[in-house]
Amino acid sequence: MAFLEVKSISKHFGGLMAVDQVSFKIEKGEIISIIGPNGAGKTTIFNMLTGVYSIDAGEIDFEGKPIHNRSPQEVVSSGISRTFQNIRLFSNMRVIENVLVGTHIDTHYSFLDVLLRTKKYKKYEAENTVKAVEILRSIGLGDRIHDYADSLSYGAQRKLEIARAIATNAKVLLLDEPAAGMNPQESEELLQFIRTLRDGGYTIILIEHDMSVVMNISDRIYVIDHGKKIAEGLPDEVANNPRVIAAYLGGEKKYAENS
């Protein structure tokens, strides 16, 4: 059985089939990518994986246990954490505080510990703060810990979201278009960082609409169009798949109309 297995999940909004019987799986320590044009249903898949939406049909198993139709808190405590396509940081908090919020889940002191400033409280606060700084250093934000989150550049904010997700003790990271809005150099750096995460043992699912971004990093690619999975396989196979090329040409046209 795979580490994380998504079996034929579906979601509709009124008459729109946003996600239609999509399946995929990922083994521990892999990077897979879900690609497809805007509006294909990629973010909806993440929302189903993380408990934002219930699923209409299908099953999601993580480490052999079903995790669909759980609350976001239950999903994150099982070890799956995510970032957002539209950055959702705690913008009036400092960089380090954002990451400290991420450590909330593994901070087990009581209200009384807070009021009495017990050893337990101090131990957790100290350890979590060190952990937060370590994560920030390794992601390249070590010199920004005191700054407020919204004073960071766009690229740095995306990194901070990843840092915050890591702080929840995640084993699986779901990254929704992490390179969006970055220049090619930033985006290359980010992908390099994602590789080191994978080498450290993290399991990563990337969402991307630009196929070229994830070509070199993915163990496997799944292509979604109009809610349906239209292709899967190694990056090379997918890139040369006629259905994918057709979807992407259609997709590009949609872009043009949108913008």
Added chain:
Amino acid sequence: MKNILSQMLLPQFHKFYIAAIILTLIFLPLLGLSQYVLRIMIMIGIYAMLAMGLNMLTGYTGQVSLGHAAFYAIGAYVSALLATTLQLNFFIAMLAGVVVAAISSLLLALTTLRLTGTYLSIATLGYGEIIRMILLNWEPVTNGPLGVRNIPRPSFLGYELTLANNGIYYLMLVLLGIISLLCYLIINSKIGRAFIAIKEDELAAQFMGIKTTGYKVLAFVISASIAGAAGSFYAHMIRYIDPNTFTFDTSILMLSIVILGGMGTFRGMYVGAAILIAFPEALRFLAAYRFVVYGLILVLMMRFRPQGLLGWRSSNPYRLSKQVSEMLAQEGNREITLKPFEGKEEAVKG
């Protein structure tokens, strides 16, 4: 010049400023202030407590309550009734007032769990009116519109605290100090961070594993308990209460202080209370238009300075404890490889 100013505001001097302000507050009554002035200062203290409490809910957690006078009333009535009928000591009566305010806020919070934003505000507004109606109409217990009279003064170790002997003033300072300390401890912990995260982005907070509903209820209860304590102190200070003290206007006044001072700050609560309580006294001729003025302040603040008068961001670095600084220094700049969490080693084997 500007250099000197910014030098003076450095964080290492904050302790001295705070100490100076506290010392001034302690020695102020010894200047022989009139009872009138002393009473205004005590009212400022009470409203600072109320604002402190509401700030936990509205300023930090982002849940707007328009009915907080209800908890102020519950604290005042429970404490006053217990003290007049059972001759309970002030501190015990106050504790009872706080507990009842907390329980009633728990009931309100649990029944409005699913409400957010404007709907929640309207529910709290309704709750405030219900409590006032109960106070007005449950005559056998609350004495209805006549209110509760002859509430005993607080006494401490057999020593009666009055305005004349400054005892009430110092009791106010002590209570305000305790409430400020409690709020400080709560805010600087995972609880406070959870509150702020909920205000900033509730969905993202859920993805951090924060049980947002539970924390919102907690913020409600903390906030109401503080209002209950302030109510109890008010009742024993003023010695006569009736339902007219605890109207919608009072709830709005509390909210105005929080917004004027700066939501999510401590300094803002003291300064906001001082301004909004002292001004109407100074401008008596405006008394009839008080609420026009409050309304105007709210609108103008929302338009031009939504963060409040004192709601600036600290430009000081985040405070790392000594322990943390040492741990980080030891680590130096060594390369860190992030590894996924594999579960803690069992602490207790067996």
